[in-house]
Amino acid sequence: xxxxxxxxxxxxxxxxxxxxxxxxxxxxxxxxxxxxxxxxxxxxxxxxxxxxxxxxxxxxxxxxxxxxxxxxxxxxxxxxxxxxxxxxxxxxxxxxxxxxxxxxxxxxxxxxxxxxxxxxxxxxxxxxxxxxxxxxxxxxxxxxxxxxxxxxxxxxxxxxxxxxxxxxxxxxxxxxxxxxxxxxxxxxxxxxxxxxxxxxxxxxxxxxxxxxxxxxxxxxxxxxxxxxxxxxxxxxxxxxxxxxxxxxxx
Ligand SMILES: *Cc1c(COP(=O)(O)O)cnc(C)c1O
Numbered sequence: 001x002x003x004x005x006x007x008x009x010x011x012x013x014x015x016x017x018x019x020x021x022x023x024x025x026x027x028x029x030x031x032x033x034x035x036x037x038x039x040x041x042x043x044x045x046x047x048x049x050x051x052x053x054x055x056x057x058x059x060x061x062x063x064x065x066x067x068x069x070x071x072x073x074x075x076x077x078x079x080x081x082x083x084x085x086x087x088x089x090x091x092x093x094x095x096x097x098x099x100x101x102x103x104x105x106x107x108x109x110x111x112x113x114x115x116x117x118x119x120x121x122x123x124x125x126x127x128x129x130x131x132x133x134x135x136x137x138x139x140x141x142x143x144x145x146x147x148x149x150x151x152x153x154x155x156x157x158x159x160x161x162x163x164x165x166x167x168x169x170x171x172x173x174x175x176x177x178x179x180x181x182x183x184x185x186x187x188x189x190x191x192x193x194x195x196x197x198x199x200x201x202x203x204x205x206x207x208x209x210x211x212x213x214x215x216x217x218x219x220x221x222x223x224x225x226x227x228x229x230x231x232x233x234x235x236x237x238x239x240x241x242x243x244x245x246x247x248x249x250x
Pocket of ligand 1: 040042063089090173215216217231232233234235
């Protein structure tokens with residue numbers, strides 16, 4: 001489905017992924033600028049992030065809070081300043097909300113009111129509100145986090161009562177499937193829900209504009225079905241030592 005070559009050079013891998021995004025957008029008759037690339041740098045070090053940043057990439061996704069903060073801190077000291085945007089895309093336990101509130105620009109995996117309340121209370125005054133996406137368990141997978149689609153609107157409305165959070169959209173991780181048709185159905189269901197939520201929230205959440213969906217293996221399909229942000233790791237940085245779904249949150 002996509003080249004599994006391990007890129008020797010992050011800049012060329014980035015150009016290749018950008019081309020894939022452009023081609024998919026073209027097929028879907030969408031402007032390529034409607035789709036943002038989030039570079040998922042989990043398990044890769046600050047050097048890899050720096051290399052991507054020097055090739056023009058600004059938004060980075062991380063799953064493991066402690067690992068992320070080390071990179072964020074290292075790169076914040078870079079000269080010249082890099083102006084990177086950090087997205088937390090991993091599950092967040094209650095005892096990690098303060099670190100997320102203090103160090104990240106985005107959280108993609110909000111799935112509980114209690115976590116929202118803590119992030120709101122802990123978001124420092126001197127920075128912008130934290131951008132959040134509601135994670136939805138779009139294919140009702142038993143093993144995955146995310147709210148049930150039927151609960152997404154209620155959680156979104158709760159977030160709107162918290163001014164230190166900025167409701168930006170919805171995120172999903174469809175189950176990996178051998179059947180392209182099954183993957184497409186999940187993407188399509190996500191887009192339908194996203195459009196419904198956006199219509200219902202329009203008056204109160206004008207910036208509900210992000211559908212975070214699609215990874216290295218399924219970004220074409222995700223874009224064809226309406227994704228506005230693809231989260232791409234291995235196609236940019238190479239294979240990770242352990243598959244993400246087996247990794248243990250430290
Ligand atoms: C690791 C991860 C990605 C990137 O996956 P690749 O298959 O390496 O592109 C995207 N989203 C989430 C939530 C992840 O955990």
